[in-house]
Amino acid sequence: QKEVEQDPGPLSVPEGAIVSLNCTYSNSAFQYFMWYRQYSRKGPELLMYTYSSGNKEDGRFTAQVDKSSKYISLFIRDSQPSDSATYLCAMSVRGSTLGRLYFGRGTQLTVWP
Amino acid sequence: DVKVTQSSRYLVKRTGEKVFLECVQDMDHENMFWYRQDPGLGLRLIYFSYDVKMKEKGDIPEGYSVSREKKERFSLILESASTNQTSMYLCASSSGLLAYEQYFGPGTRLTVT
Numbered sequence: 336q337k338e339v340e341q342d343p344g345p346l347s348v349p350e351g352a353i354v355s356l357n358c359t360y361s362n363s364a365f366q367y368f369m370w371y372r373q374y375s376r377k378g379p380e381l382l383m384y385t386y387s388s389g390n391k392e393d394g395r396f397t398a399q400v401d402k403s404s405k406y407i408s409l410f411i412r413d414s415q416p417s418d419s420a421t422y423l424c425a426m427s428v429r430g431s432t433l434g435r436l437y438f439g440r441g442t443q444l445t446v447w448p
Numbered sequence: 449d450v451k452v453t454q455s456s457r458y459l460v461k462r463t464g465e466k467v468f469l470e471c472v473q474d475m476d477h478e479n480m481f482w483y484r485q486d487p488g489l490g491l492r493l494i495y496f497s498y499d500v501k502m503k504e505k506g507d508i509p510e511g512y513s514v515s516r517e518k519k520e521r522f523s524l525i526l527e528s529a530s531t532n533q534t535s536m537y538l539c540a541s542s543s544g545l546l547a548y549e550q551y552f553g554p555g556t557r558l559t560v561t
Contacts, residue, residue, distance in 0.1 A: 378552025440490030
């Protein structure tokens with residue numbers, strides 16, 4: 336079993352829809368939770384990060400972490416065609432300056448006009 | 449603007465050849481990483497380095513080696529390329545303080561025939 340599980344999709348939604356992307360994990364030592372976005376033929380870029388539990392909002396994006404359930408989510412409100420990309424969740428252990436991240440497989444999202 | 453560059457966007461090599469993939473970052477980052485990305489399998493960590501001349505195995509180090517002689521440069525070496533090493537190779541870097549944020553290069557699409 337992988338330490339981080341993510342449904343690869345693909346997910347296809349109309350413009351304006353609310354999108355929910357999710358990951359589960361097994362390692363209770365994870366404390367940093369990230370979402371990366373990868374456009375076609377590009378490297379991933381950090382979209383949001385959350386430390387420990389709770390919610391974080393940035394414009395149309397909301398990240399949620401539920402450590403009791405070992406479950407994280409990314410919500411996209413009013414989705415746009417420019418949001419079409421692969422979204423990867425990633426996690427790391429607190430205090431690790433070595434910087435190793437554990438990635439999910441990524442969910443491919445298409446937002447059609 | 450932060451930047452991670454990779455020596456080639458596309459590379460075609462023959463089975464048995466020795467292959468060098470170069471990665472350079474201009475952010476004075478301590479940590480550097482090599483991943484491969486395959487459809488359905490996501491990002492898989494090959495090797496990483498947290499300091500000059502230091503290296504750690506990732507999840508799939510077999511058939512690969514690395515070299516870090518200077519802080520800004522991290523090389524991935526395929527000693528004897530095989531067809532199952534055909535993949536997209538991504539390099540990333542991060543600082544020790546903000547280790548959760550990795551900056552990725554554009555990737556090298558390697559085809560081994």
